[in-house]
Structure formats: C-alpha cells, structure tokens
Amino acid sequence: MDQTIVDRLRTIVGRDNLLTTPEELSCYSYDGTGRSFLPDAVALPASTDEVSAILELANRHGFPVVPRGAGSGMTGGSLPIAGGVVLVTTRMNRILEIDPANMIAVVEPGVITGELQTALKKHRLMYPPDPASLKFCSMGGNAAECAGGPSAVKYGVTRDYVIGLGVVLPTGEILQTGVRTEKGVVGYDLTRLFIGSEGTLGIFTRMILRLLPLPEKKETWLLTFPTLAEATATVSKILAAGITPCTLEYMDETVINLVRDQVPLDLAPATRALLLVEIDGTAAGVRDQQSRLTDYLNQHNIAHHYGANEKQHDAIWQARRSISQASFTLKPDKISEDIVVPRSKIPDLVAFTETLGRDMELTILTFGHAGDGNIHVNIMIDRSDQEEAARGEAARRKLFERVVELGGTLSGEHGIGITKQPFLALEVDPVALATMKRIKRLFDPRNILNPGKIFPDAAPSPDIPVDRSPPVE
Amino acid sequence: MDQTIVDRLRTIVGRDNLLTTPEELSCYSYDGTGRSFLPDAVALPASTDEVSAILELANRHGFPVVPRGAGSGMTGGSLPIAGGVVLVTTRMNRILEIDPANMIAVVEPGVITGELQTALKKHRLMYPPDPASLKFCSMGGNAAECAGGPSAVKYGVTRDYVIGLGVVLPTGEILQTGVRTEKGVVGYDLTRLFIGSEGTLGIFTRMILRLLPLPEKKETWLLTFPTLAEATATVSKILAAGITPCTLEYMDETVINLVRDQVPLDLAPATRALLLVEIDGTAAGVRDQQSRLTDYLNQHNIAHHYGANEKQHDAIWQARRSISQASFTLKPDKISEDIVVPRSKIPDLVAFTETLGRDMELTILTFGHAGDGNIHVNIMIDRSDQEEAARGEAARRKLFERVVELGGTLSGEHGIGITKQPFLALEVDPVALATMKRIKRLFDPRNILNPGKIFPDAAPSPDIPVDRSPPVE
Numbered sequence: 001m002d003q004t005i006v007d008r009l010r011t012i013v014g015r016d017n018l019l020t021t022p023e024e025l026s027c028y029s030y031d032g033t034g035r036s037f038l039p040d041a042v043a044l045p046a047s048t049d050e051v052s053a054i055l056e057l058a059n060r061h062g063f064p065v066v067p068r069g070a071g072s073g074m075t076g077g078s079l080p081i082a083g084g085v086v087l088v089t090t091r092m093n094r095i096l097e098i099d100p101a102n103m104i105a106v107v108e109p110g111v112i113t114g115e116l117q118t119a120l121k122k123h124r125l126m127y128p129p130d131p132a133s134l135k136f137c138s139m140g141g142n143a144a145e146c147a148g149g150p151s152a153v154k155y156g157v158t159r160d161y162v163i164g165l166g167v168v169l170p171t172g173e174i175l176q177t178g179v180r181t182e183k184g185v186v187g188y189d190l191t192r193l194f195i196g197s198e199g200t201l202g203i204f205t206r207m208i209l210r211l212l213p214l215p216e217k218k219e220t221w222l223l224t225f226p227t228l229a230e231a232t233a234t235v236s237k238i239l240a241a242g243i244t245p246c247t248l249e250y251m252d253e254t255v256i257n258l259v260r261d262q263v264p265l266d267l268a269p270a271t272r273a274l275l276l277v278e279i280d281g282t283a284a285g286v287r288d289q290q291s292r293l294t295d296y297l298n299q300h301n302i303a304h305h306y307g308a309n310e311k312q313h314d315a316i317w318q319a320r321r322s323i324s325q326a327s328f329t330l331k332p333d334k335i336s337e338d339i340v341v342p343r344s345k346i347p348d349l350v351a352f353t354e355t356l357g358r359d360m361e362l363t364i365l366t367f368g369h370a371g372d373g374n375i376h377v378n379i380m381i382d383r384s385d386q387e388e389a390a391r392g393e394a395a396r397r398k399l400f401e402r403v404v405e406l407g408g409t410l411s412g413e414h415g416i417g418i419t420k421q422p423f424l425a426l427e428v429d430p431v432a433l434a435t436m437k438r439i440k441r442l443f444d445p446r447n448i449l450n451p452g453k454i455f456p457d458a459a460p461s462p463d464i465p466v467d468r469s470p471p472v473e
Numbered sequence: 474m475d476q477t478i479v480d481r482l483r484t485i486v487g488r489d490n491l492l493t494t495p496e497e498l499s500c501y502s503y504d505g506t507g508r509s510f511l512p513d514a515v516a517l518p519a520s521t522d523e524v525s526a527i528l529e530l531a532n533r534h535g536f537p538v539v540p541r542g543a544g545s546g547m548t549g550g551s552l553p554i555a556g557g558v559v560l561v562t563t564r565m566n567r568i569l570e571i572d573p574a575n576m577i578a579v580v581e582p583g584v585i586t587g588e589l590q591t592a593l594k595k596h597r598l599m600y601p602p603d604p605a606s607l608k609f610c611s612m613g614g615n616a617a618e619c620a621g622g623p624s625a626v627k628y629g630v631t632r633d634y635v636i637g638l639g640v641v642l643p644t645g646e647i648l649q650t651g652v653r654t655e656k657g658v659v660g661y662d663l664t665r666l667f668i669g670s671e672g673t674l675g676i677f678t679r680m681i682l683r684l685l686p687l688p689e690k691k692e693t694w695l696l697t698f699p700t701l702a703e704a705t706a707t708v709s710k711i712l713a714a715g716i717t718p719c720t721l722e723y724m725d726e727t728v729i730n731l732v733r734d735q736v737p738l739d740l741a742p743a744t745r746a747l748l749l750v751e752i753d754g755t756a757a758g759v760r761d762q763q764s765r766l767t768d769y770l771n772q773h774n775i776a777h778h779y780g781a782n783e784k785q786h787d788a789i790w791q792a793r794r795s796i797s798q799a800s801f802t803l804k805p806d807k808i809s810e811d812i813v814v815p816r817s818k819i820p821d822l823v824a825f826t827e828t829l830g831r832d833m834e835l836t837i838l839t840f841g842h843a844g845d846g847n848i849h850v851n852i853m854i855d856r857s858d859q860e861e862a863a864r865g866e867a868a869r870r871k872l873f874e875r876v877v878e879l880g881g882t883l884s885g886e887h888g889i890g891i892t893k894q895p896f897l898a899l900e901v902d903p904v905a906l907a908t909m910k911r912i913k914r915l916f917d918p919r920n921i922l923n924p925g926k927i928f929p930d931a932a933p934s935p936d937i938p939v940d941r942s943p944p945v946e
Contacts, residue, residue, distance in 0.1 A: 101709055101817035102846075146658040157656060159665070160633065175904035181813040182845035183630060183885035185619040185669045186893075187901050187927060188909045192632070192665035196658045213715065236574055242686065242755060282715060284761030285754070340654040344574035372655035373575075412656035420659075428660050431648035435916075436661045442915050443908075454660060 001040035001084070005061055009043050009085065012053045017044040017091065028086045032074045032133075033419055034333070039066065039080035046091045048166060048174055048205040054087060055203065056172030058448045065170075066450050067199040069109060069141030072133045074336060075417025077145060077198045081452050089140050092205060095119055103211040104180050109140025109204045113147075125211045128155035131413070132321055140204045146196035148413035150278075150320075153371030154246040155212070157413065159195045166206030167194055170444035180208050193439075198415045199450040201443045215280035218246070219290055220307030222316050223275040223297065224267055228252055228354070231273035232347040234302065235370045238277065239343070241296050243289050247278035248371025249320055252350070255367045258326040263319040268303065275370065276320055323367055330363055331380035335392050337399065337420075340374045341408035352402050353377055360395045362388075374412035400426055416454045424454075474513035474557070478534055482516050482558065485526045490517040490564065501559045505547045505606075506892055507806070512539065512553035519564045521639060521647055521678040527560060528676065529645030531921045538643075539923050540672040542582060542614030545606045547809060548890025550618060550671045554925050562613050565678060568592055576684040577653055582613025582677045586620075598684045601628035604886065605794055613677045619669035621886035623751075623793075626844030627719040628685070630886065632668045639679030640667055643917035653681050666912075671888045672923040674916045688753035691719070692763055693780030695789050696748040696770065697740055701725055701827070704746030705820040707775065708843045711750065712816070714769050716762050720751035721844025722793055725823070728840045731799040736792040741776065748843065749793055796840055803836055804853035808865050810872065813847045814881035825875050826850055833868045835861075847885035873899055889927045897927070 010018040019025065019042040030036040040063070045051050058065045064084030071078050080086050093110035100123045107116060114134040117127055130149035131137055137147070143165070148157040164178030167190075178184060178191040194202055225231040231250060238248065251259075251274040260267060267274075279289045297304050307313035327334060341349045350366055357364035368376035377399060381392035400410055400423045410420055410427050425433065437455055440447075483491040492498065492515040503509040513536070518524045531538045537557030544551050553559050566583035573596045580589060587607040589600055603622035604610055610620070616638070621630040637651030640663075651657065651664040667675055698704040704723060711721065724732075724747040733740060740747075752762045770777050780786035800807060814822045823839055830837035841849035850872060854865035873883055873896045883893055883900050898906065910928055914920075 099815075099817075101713075102815040103712075104815065146662075148656055152656060156633075157658075159662065160629075169904070169908070173904045175908060176902050177905060179813070179882045180880050181815055181847075181882050181885070183621055183625060183813050183842075183847050184882040185630075185884050185886060185888050186882055187889065187897065187906070188674075188912055189619075189632065189665045189669050190905060190908060192662045196662050201661075213712070213717070216715070239576075239686070240574075242689065244686070282758070282761055285758045288755055288757030288761075340652070340656050342572070342575040342577065342654055344572075369656075374654075374656050407653050409652045409654050409657040409659055411658050412654070413658060415658050416660065424660070429649050431642070431646045432650060432660070432663060435642070435648060435663060438915055439661055439912070442911055 001063060005057065005063065006041055008057055009041060009054065012050055012057070013043050013045050017046070018042070028068060028071065028088060029080070031071045031076060031078050033076045033079070035076060035079060037080050038083070039086040040083050042086045042088060044088045044091045048168060051087065051168045051203050051205055052172045052174055054085065055168055055170055055449070058085065059171050059446055062446055062448060064448055064451050067140070067144070067203045069138035070112070070136050072137045073141060073145060073417065074338070074414040075419045077415055077417040077450070077453055078141070079418065081418060087203065089138065098123055098125070100125060103213070105209045105211055107139055107207050107209065109138060109143070109207060111139045113137050113139055113142055120211060121214060124214045126214045127161060127209055127211055129158045129161060132324070139207055143195050143204055143207060144197065144199045145415040146413065148369070148374065150247040150249055150369055152369060152374070153248050154244055159192055161209050162191065162195055162207055163210050164208030165191055165194055165204050167202040167204055169202050170446070170449040178208060182210065196415065198417060198453050200440055200453050201449070203449070217283050217286045218278055218280040219286055220313045220316055221277045221293065222265065222305040222307065223277060224271045224303045225273040225275070226270050228273045228350055229347055231275055232350050232370065234275060235346055236343050238293070238296065239371070241292060243279070243292050243296070245277045245371060246280045247276060249276040249368060250274065250370035251276070251320070251323065251367040252365060254363065254365045255323050258329065259319040259322050262322055262326065263315050265305065265315060265319060276316060327365055327378055327380065331382050333381050333383040335379040335381065335396050337377045337396065338368070338374060338412050338414045339377060339399065339403045339408055339410060340372070340412040341403060341406045343373045345406040345408065346370055346373060346375065348406060349375060349403065353399065356395055356398060360391050362391060362395055364395070369412070372412070373408070397423070418453060421454070421456045474536060478530065478536065479514055481530055482514060482527065485523050485530070486516050486518050490519070491515070501541060501544065501561060502553070504544045504549060504551050506549050506552070508549060508552060510552050510554050511556070512559040513556050515559045515561060517561045517564045521641060524560065524641045524676050524678055525645045525647050527558065528641055528643055528922070531558065532644050532919055535919055535921060537921055537924050540613070540617070540676045542611035543585070543609050545610045546614060546618060546890065547811070547887040548892045550888055550890040550923070550926055551614070552891065554891060560676065562611065569679070571596055571598070573598060576686070578682045578684055580612055580680050580682065582611060582616070582680060584612045586610050586612055586615055593684060594687060597687045599687045600634060600682055600684055602631045602634060605797070612680055616668050616677055616680060617670065617672045618888040619886065621842065621847065623720040623722055623842055625842060625847070626721050627717055632665055634682050635664065635668055635680055636683050637681030638664055638667055638677050640675040640677055642675050643919070643922040651681060655683065669888065671890060671926050673913055673926050674922070690756050690759045691751055691753040692759055693786045693789055694750045694766065695738065695778040695780065696750060697744045697776045698746040698748070699743050701746045701823055702820055704748055705823050705843065707748060708819055709816050711766070711769065712844070714765060716752070716765050716769070718750050718844060719753045720749060722749040722841060723747065723843035724749070724793070724796065724840045725838060727836065727838045728796050731802065732792040732795050735795055735799065736788050738778065738788060738792060749789060800838055800851055800853060804855050806854050806856040808852040808854065808869050810850045810869065811841070811847060811885050811887045812850060812872065812876045812881055812883060813845070813885040814876060814879045816846045818879040818881065819843055819846060819848065821879060822848060822876065826872065829868055829871060833864050835864060835868055837868070842885070845885070846881070870896070891926060894927070894929045
C-alpha cells in the first residue's frame, strides 16, 4: 500500500487509530474460522464522516476496505483476503438512545450485543437476538451477517429487529434507511437489503432497533432421550402441543459426552440425546406452558431435569455454551456448518449425518437450534492430516447436497463469507445469483468493499498460519 | 398498442384471457384511490411461463406492464397510468401447499388473503397479516405493498411472513428467492427487496409463507373515553402494563358518530374516543392478560364494553370495518393517509389533526392502528369543489410535514404508488432515493414494469372519470 495513502488514512482517523506494524496487523488478521490474512493497515474510525472519508479514498485509489466488528464471524466475512484496510468499528460503540416509551434504541455498530442487552434490562426491555458469541460479538457484525441465536425459534433474527440503518456506501456517500416506527413501507426496503449483505454493500455506522418488553419470567428444562431419533422427533411434537419455547436446542451423544464431565448435570448413563427447552413470558403464561410441557413429558415418559433454580439453569446453559470449545478436545480443527432444514426433516438430517460420519470415518457432532431446524453440524478434522481434511471437505459437500434435497438452506445465521462460496450454486438459482452480483456491482462498481466475499471475485492474498482462538457458535 | 403485439399477447394467454373491449378495459382501470386510467389491454395469465412471456415481449417492444391483484390498493399501485397491459393475477389463485408440520404454505399471488386464512384455520394455523380488505384483497398485492392490518401490533406485517418468492423480472427472466425454512442468510435478501416494491421490480408468481399456530382464544374490549387525549395517552400505558394486545385500534369522535347509528354499541353520549382492544393466545394466557387489563381499567376508571359473546364481538368489529364506507356520508371524496408516528407521539399527532381541521375548515377523521402508531387520517373533501380540494391538498402537505417532524413515516401499509410521490423527499434522503432509483434501473432498464410508480418517471395518460366503489382501509 502506497505510503501517501497510509498518510492520508492516518490524517483521517488520527495517529493512534491507524495501525501498521506486523504485530498490530496480525491482531486483525483472523476471525472465527481460524483462518488469517494480513491487511496492509488497520483503521479505527470514530465517526460516520471518518468512515466516509476512508471509503471515498479507497474508491478513488482502488484498495480494498474490509469492515470488522469483533472478528467473531464464522465464515470469513471480516478477513482481509485481498489485503487493503481493515476498518474496525470498535471505537464506534455508543448506545446513543434508549426510548422506553416507543421501545426503540439507537446504537453504533461497535456496541457489544450482550452489553446492549444488559443496558436494556434496566428499562425492562429486550433486544432478542442472542448469538452464542453475544458476550463479545458486536451489533454491526450481527446486522451484516443477520445473526440468530437460540431465541430465534420464538423471536426471529436480526432482520426482525433492525428497522433503520445509517450506512456509508462504497463511494463514501452517506445514507439513512428505514424508520424509527413499528411500520414503514416508503420506497424499497434498503434496510433488509443491507442486513445479511456481509459487509459487501455498505458499512453501518448507526442502527435503529425495535425492542420488546422483557419477559417477566423464564423457565428451563433439560429433556433426556435414550435415542437420537426420539429427541429429534419430539421437536415438532412440542410445538404442535401448543408450546412456544423461546429456546429449543438439541445435543447429540458425542456432544453430551463432551460436556458431561465439565458440567454437573447428573445424566443417566443411557442418555443419547438432549433437548434444552426454555419458556418465557408473563408469570401466568409460563405457568400454563409449563403445565402443558410437563403433561406432554409425563404422557410420553420423557425424563427431564427442571432448572427451577438459578444454579441448575446456569449449569444447563454452561453445558450448551461449552460445546464449541469442548469440541476441540476431539480434533484440532473443525468444519462448522449452520445448515437449516424444515423442522420435520431434522430426524432425516441427523440420521444422514450419523451415516455420513460412519461412512467417511469422521467424527461429526450435531447440536443447535432444533426449534427452527437450524442444526450446527461440526465435522471434526485435523487439517495437518491432508487425507482427513480432504475427507472432511467431501463430507461437507455431501451434507450440503442432502440439505438442499431436504428443502433446506446452507446457512441459517453465519452467512456465506468465503467458506461456503463453492456451494452457493447448490442453493441459489443462476438468475438470483446473477441478480445479486449485479446489485453488488451497482453499489460497489470498483469492488473495493469486502471484495471476494459471498461471490468469488477477488484473488485472495496467501493464507498465513496464525494462532487460533476457538470460535463459538 | 400495435395489433401484432395484441395478437402475440392473445397467443400467450389464450383468446379468453386477453381483454380489449372498452367495457372490459374499464373494469381494470381503477383501484381503491377512486382514480382511473384505461389500459390498452388486460392479460390474465395462468402460469409463471405466461407471465414471463408477457414481460419478455414488453421488454422487447417497450410497452408498460402493470401488475394487478384485486385492485384494492390505496395509492394507485395497480393503475395503468401510462397505458399498456394490465397483468391480472386472479387466475393464479391456487393454494399449492399447506405443510402443518413445518408451518409453511405455498400460494399463487391471486389467492384472496381471507380465503387463505379460512383454509389455514382447518389446520389450526394462522397467516397473521389482516388488512381490512382481507375479504377481497390478494396475496400478491399484499406482498407488493407490504400490507399490514390491526394484528400488526403483535404479529408484524407481510414482510415478516413471506420467506420466499417466485418472481418474473422485467426482462422475463424467472428466479426463486428465499427459503422454505425459518431461517436463511444465503446471499442478499432479495425477498424483502421485492416485498413493498409496489410491482416495480418484478411480478410474483409464487409465495412461500411462514405460519403461526392459531391462537386458542381471543377476547375483545371496547374502551370509551370522554376525551381524545385520554384515549391516545392510554395506548402506550396499556402496553407498558405488560399487556400485548393483538389489536389496539382507535376511533375519534367523528368516527364514533358515523358508526353509532349503524351498530348497536350503546355508548354513553359523552363518549369522545374509543379504543378497541383484542387479546389472543392460550386460554390461560388470555385469562392473565384479561385480568391485567381489567385491573388497569378499574384503577383508571375507564369505561368499557367487553365482547364476551360472539354477537358483541361482531358488533364491535362491524363498527371498526364500517368506518371507511360510512365516511363517504360526510363528503363524496377523501384524502386517505396511513401515516405512522412513534407511539408516544400519537397524542401530538391527533391534537395536530384536530387543529388542522379547524384551521383549514375541513372534516378530518382519525382512526386505525394506534398500537403501532399507524393512524389512518382521512381528510374529507368534495373534489368537484376545486377550492375545497386545494385546501385538502394543502392540509395533506402540512400533515406529512408534521409526521416527519415527529419522527414518523408517510406510509405504514399503503405504499407510495402515485398519490404520495410529491412527498417522498420529505422523508427519504437524496442518497437513499438515488440508490432506490438505481435499483429500479438495474432491474428494469427499459422502465416497462409499472412505470411511474413510487418515483415519478412516466408521463401518465389522462385521468378519466369512473364510477367509484368506496375503498376500505
């Protein structure tokens, strides 16, 4: 990168907020995929105008700008695969407004999702999306990838709560989308076009959020099953019984064995699968749902632990949240996918991954958001074993092919980034794909904003090895 | 229109499905705005391939195609203002699939919204959006305008339930967007880009819908107030009291006087405003909400009618649904707006319209979806009185200016069409507007699909007088 450009960037963001030493660059070179690419510089702007000035410069000189929040993405969305500038939003981390009367908040993109949720609790308000990374992921990245989480089964995902965006286009132009009201249908829905666009169409500098009243109460159950098939078949039945959980998570046997030692759950030895069920709402509403659920469980002889007190509740959640880290005790690497299938197809999908694991001689874990069909499939591998890595990749393709056959989708919450690009055409038809690429070209004619993401159209710089922090799903 | 084009159109849709006589054309010349423009031809295709062939022909020869569902739109979205072909979807009216296990339905665009809801009830399922026109409006139009309805306060609007679309682009190309799963973040969100695009970016030929379980129970209250201010201030307070109604509608004094004679509601003479409140959910959930609401009403001495039996319930809804028709007893014409303000600003907005009506010597009714701040403002005029019509238009501009000052939006559910075009720039910033126009040009370079809608870029053919059926909101 030309020294005059580096100097211009330094002028824009200030001396302390432009990083160029190898050690500094390395800190912003990786994400949750465990892959790493060195940028030429890292800029930490503090305002919309600074973001605009950086993009205007990039568009003029043709260098890549890669937006990055907390770097916790799972598909490479924030990796500088073609070098250039990593634009980090961590300094733009103010909660600008909480409006309880209208249940609206306005935040900057660097706000940590969990910190926003804590701040809202004081007002008895809730921002529902709850990715497992909520303690460190940021709101801008959540919007860029359209993050989900366990509560999506009841409350939906990021696109359902972001109703307006302040955006800087790749040209440096600044625009405001959406509304700060519950409804709004004026012109095209640019807000949702930007949400889930993985940082390829614009950089968010302001977000208007709709909020919900904080539920008064929440109760947690852990259901245990002697077979996987019984657990997965129970998912649809719980919903059909008039129960609307705010969490309906599933864990297979390999996952249970991983977390069993770490968390004092006191499971029967024959337990082969778990469902984690949470119900929230008003006290009376929860009581009603609770009695329906226990009726159902008793009728069907389903053993369960009830997280009546905070300690049991925490133990159950500790188990769920420790899966991703614990999985690395099996193999040093994983291919981690967040496929979705129609709920009724979960048993088929899970049976398929069992067979796939056996046939391909791979350990495959399945767990995650069974309530909405969004299953995390982790194919455990050792990348240093090239033959095993190749088998892992072959298994991944078979998995995606089966998911699409079942009427599902490649990604429920992680996006395409770089890791799923080879499989995009399995799901998206050629005309839709061409339309998306035309939209990218319209917004970013010089292809300077996060080039090579979603659609393979940038030659990435060489992959470099790096220390990996285990990602969280 | 050239005879050879007419012949080609007739070949595409079949002799009986291309209409060209003046009487036939007149039937498809108007919508809920009461305005009318004659098309050159009306085509009623029966399949995606026929829609594609029509658009391919139009794109080659450069004639306008205007998609039309039931013609019940409120802003002129389906009016052939530049002539050409009106493409009517009424023959594409099949419910293709209802999948109770996955709570998904697949429908063609000509399906009547209310008929879908009736069909779903048999499966104990619900498609929530409920525009007041639901007995005759169609699903394609609902998606094109992103229709709402009273239940939006709890359940959201059309964009929250349409998860995938079969679309024909203005070039005739066919594509499929979205998913048939609860989640999906693969590529850009083309589905929501099309929803609310008012028939300017593509014609929908298939819609994938997510559904909810049908609530077990629903209860209705009518709250009566001695002043308007008390009624509007109560809206936010009900929500803050932990009550989540599925309907929270408001009617002002003029509206009450309109419906009082028609519906046996037995209101106290001093009643100056009404709130219609509905609560749905499980039996226990409704019981709980019901006791919260009655506690609140008793504490604040708010008089109410409780629609305990079906007859009372029906009387209350008959009153709500009769407003639009009854309003024409005041004046032969109206300027009907569906503005939205942040909920806490409803008292300001309603006080403003009272003053506006007095100052401008106009009768202005306000009613509608108070729960989400979406207030229907009807400025009653006689268009044959040019001076009064001009005063009405002046009042409308003042209304929109005030709405934007209050942080609101010009349209909650009707869209821009042709009627709100002069005011678009009050709300949408120049960069956002330019971006929308660029998207329109990208999708429709020859501007053949519904030209002149949202953005003023087609010279309309002359307005012709026509018999008007009163529109419904």
